[in-house]
Amino acid sequence: MQISKLDQMFDVLATRPKKRLVAAWGVDSHTILAAYMAVEKGIVDATLVGDEKLILSVCREHNLDCSQFNIVHCPTDVKSAALAVEMINKGEGDFLMKGLLSTDRYMKAILNKECGLMDPGAILSHVTVAEPRNYHKLLIVGDVAIIPLPDLNQKIAITNYLIKTAHILGIENPKVGLLSASEQTLPKIPSSAEAAIIAKMAQRGQIKGAIVEGPLGFDMIIDRESALIKGVDSPVCGDADCILFPNIEAGNTFYKTIIKLLKSELGAIVMGARVPCVLTSRGDGERSKLYSIALAAMLA
Amino acid sequence: MITKLDELAEKAKNSGKKTRIAVAVAEDSNTINAILRATYEGFIYPVLIGNEIKIKELLTSDIASNQFEIRNITEPNKAVKEAVGMVRNNEADVLMKGLIGTDTFLKAVLDKEKGLLPPKAVMSYTCAIEIPKYHKLLFVSDTAVLIYPDLDQKIAMINYSVAMARRFGIEKPKVALISATEKVSPSMQETLDYALLCKMAERGQIKNCIVDGPLDIFLACDPNSLAIKGIQSPLEGDADILIFPNLESANSFYKGLMLFGEGELAGLICGTTKPVIVMSRSESENSKYYCLALSCLMAEEK
Numbered sequence: 001m002q003i004s005k006l007d008q009m010f011d012v013l014a015t016r017p018k019k020r021l022v023a024a025w026g027v028d029s030h031t032i033l034a035a036y037m038a039v040e041k042g043i044v045d046a047t048l049v050g051d052e053k054l055i056l057s058v059c060r061e062h063n064l065d066c067s068q069f070n071i072v073h074c075p076t077d078v079k080s081a082a083l084a085v086e087m088i089n090k091g092e093g094d095f096l097m098k099g100l101l102s103t104d105r106y107m108k109a110i111l112n113k114e115c116g117l118m119d120p121g122a123i124l125s126h127v128t129v130a131e132p133r134n135y136h137k138l139l140i141v142g143d144v145a146i147i148p149l150p151d152l153n154q155k156i157a158i159t160n161y162l163i164k165t166a167h168i169l170g171i172e173n174p175k176v177g178l179l180s181a182s183e184q185t186l187p188k189i190p191s192s193a194e195a196a197i198i199a200k201m202a203q204r205g206q207i208k209g210a211i212v213e214g215p216l217g218f219d220m221i222i223d224r225e226s227a228l229i230k231g232v233d234s235p236v237c238g239d240a241d242c243i244l245f246p247n248i249e250a251g252n253t254f255y256k257t258i259i260k261l262l263k264s265e266l267g268a269i270v271m272g273a274r275v276p277c278v279l280t281s282r283g284d285g286e287r288s289k290l291y292s293i294a295l296a297a298m299l300a
Numbered sequence: 301m302i303t304k305l306d307e308l309a310e311k312a313k314n315s316g317k318k319t320r321i322a323v324a325v326a327e328d329s330n331t332i333n334a335i336l337r338a339t340y341e342g343f344i345y346p347v348l349i350g351n352e353i354k355i356k357e358l359l360t361s362d363i364a365s366n367q368f369e370i371r372n373i374t375e376p377n378k379a380v381k382e383a384v385g386m387v388r389n390n391e392a393d394v395l396m397k398g399l400i401g402t403d404t405f406l407k408a409v410l411d412k413e414k415g416l417l418p419p420k421a422v423m424s425y426t427c428a429i430e431i432p433k434y435h436k437l438l439f440v441s442d443t444a445v446l447i448y449p450d451l452d453q454k455i456a457m458i459n460y461s462v463a464m465a466r467r468f469g470i471e472k473p474k475v476a477l478i479s480a481t482e483k484v485s486p487s488m489q490e491t492l493d494y495a496l497l498c499k500m501a502e503r504g505q506i507k508n509c510i511v512d513g514p515l516d517i518f519l520a521c522d523p524n525s526l527a528i529k530g531i532q533s534p535l536e537g538d539a540d541i542l543i544f545p546n547l548e549s550a551n552s553f554y555k556g557l558m559l560f561g562e563g564e565l566a567g568l569i570c571g572t573t574k575p576v577i578v579m580s581r582s583e584s585e586n587s588k589y590y591c592l593a594l595s596c597l598m599a600e601e602k
Contacts, residue, residue: 152486184500193496196500200484200498201483204482204484232503
């Protein structure tokens with residue numbers, strides 16, 4: 001089924017075998033509550049790797065049934081991250097979730113060359129699925145959090161992650177808008193030139209499974225009228241499923257606009273590792289954290 | 301629409317006009333032979349600038365003296381300057397190179413104060429090639445001037461070739477951007493440029509044409525190859541214009557067609573305020589004649 005609302009992920013997941021979440025240093029109330037909600041929803045089994053005493057006290061504090069979790073005791077955040085990654089590599093978990101440790105330490109465990117989660121040459125990137133309240137479908141966007149200024153190869157990888165995510169959400173031939181400041185091809189603006197290159201690659205079948213158009217201004221990606229006024233008639237315009245951002249400032253601003261200005265929900269994950277990795281920020285709402293877990297479960 | 305080079309010559313003959321051609325350093329049998337036929341046929345009026353005595357020796361006796369003019373300037377550099385000056389002052393419609401090195405000749409054309417190139421304009425070369433095995437003329441650039449054209453120069457090459465094709469009556473020419481493959485690859489710079497050029501044409505930044513590339517010659521000019529490879533191209537294997545990534549490939553392509561493909565051509569320098577003819581000595585008599593006919597077509601007021 002094609003998912004057009006984030007809640008619909010729960011319906012899909014309910015029909016599938018449960019995925020196993022492994023939370024690295026999952027000792028704080030944010031992580032534990034989010035994982036607990038996901039377990040209660042019946043979409044995942046959860047393992048919390050971390051200091052057992054801390055975990056149990058958070059459970060008591062929030063009146064949670066700690067028997068819902070598989071708790072693996074580990075005394076420090078760094079060791080917990082390594083252990084969580086090791087569990088994934090051993091096939092004891094399907095996806096990873098960040099707990100109370102810093103993003104740096106979490107990423108280090110994932111990126112570790114010998115015992116991390118990366119295949120050689122793989123590119124780690126962040127994918128967000130947003131449900132803006134005044135848009136008629138989900139918007140799958142990247143990269144808003146990891147790669148500051150993606151080069152052409154990284155942009156191609158991100159585009160492929162966006163497309164893959166769309167496919168997993170049941171969107172068969174997603175429409176991808178490549179963002180720049182304008183629809184004109186301006187060789188001196190890297191985002192403009194690279195958008196033209198990526199669009200051509202898609203036309204030649206070097207990027208598959210999607211309709212890709214760019215460069216486009218943001219207005220033209222989400223509003224067909226704006227595109228037609230400027231003489232661009234592409235099926236992507238006004239009906240985009242995915243947006244590739246040229247840099248982290250643009251992407252991150254969009255992400256925060258969704259949350260803070262539009263008061264809309266989203267889910268986000270890190271792609272490019274052997275399994276999806278949940279990377280929620282403490283600022284994210286409870287609902288968004290749950291959606292992130294659901295999204296990871298969909299992709300795992 | 302002009303689909304054969306002979307039709308191009310017919311058009312020049314029937315125009316009823318005599319295009320004034322300033323020939324720089326004309327004392328050269330090759331050059332004189334090239335212009336004689338067109339002079340006889342009455343569609344050009346050559347002004348032969350150079351050593352008068354030598355020029356007269358080369359002219360056949362039966363050509364009427366009112367069909368041409370000679371300006372006696374024996375110093376080649378001065379002869380070139382005189383020829384360029386005539387074109388600048390609208391005393392001639394076309395400039396043609398005679399017995400002088402291409403470097404010296406083009407230097408005069410490129411001169412910022414006294415030359416024929418508008419400020420910031422790109423000088424390039426386009427030729428129309430006729431080969432029995434293709435169903436129409438094929439416009440090719442750049443076979444002679446730009447060695448490694450950058451993006452802006454490629455845009456100019458497309459614009460000049462499109463302008464020329466439109467003079468032949470092809471309203472919306474199909475422009476193929478030629479590479480060894482149809483794939484976009486960061487290791488081949490021209491394929492990246494081509495992606496930009498396609499999008500520029502799509503966005504109306506390059507006008508009056510349909511552009512696709514990268515394409516190889518098969519995919520550009522043969523619908524069967526497109527079908528076999530399963531590639532969609534708006535050109536449908538029916539290209540009018542081929543833009544090459546560099547001088548070596550374009551030059552080899554056209555020379556291959558001349559030598560092995562029974563090709564004939566008509567070519568010109570583009571980007572100048574008036575047409576400029578630079579011919580290679582090894583070009584066939586017919587091709588030289590077609591170059592003159594082409595210069596007449598391009599010299600016409602739009």
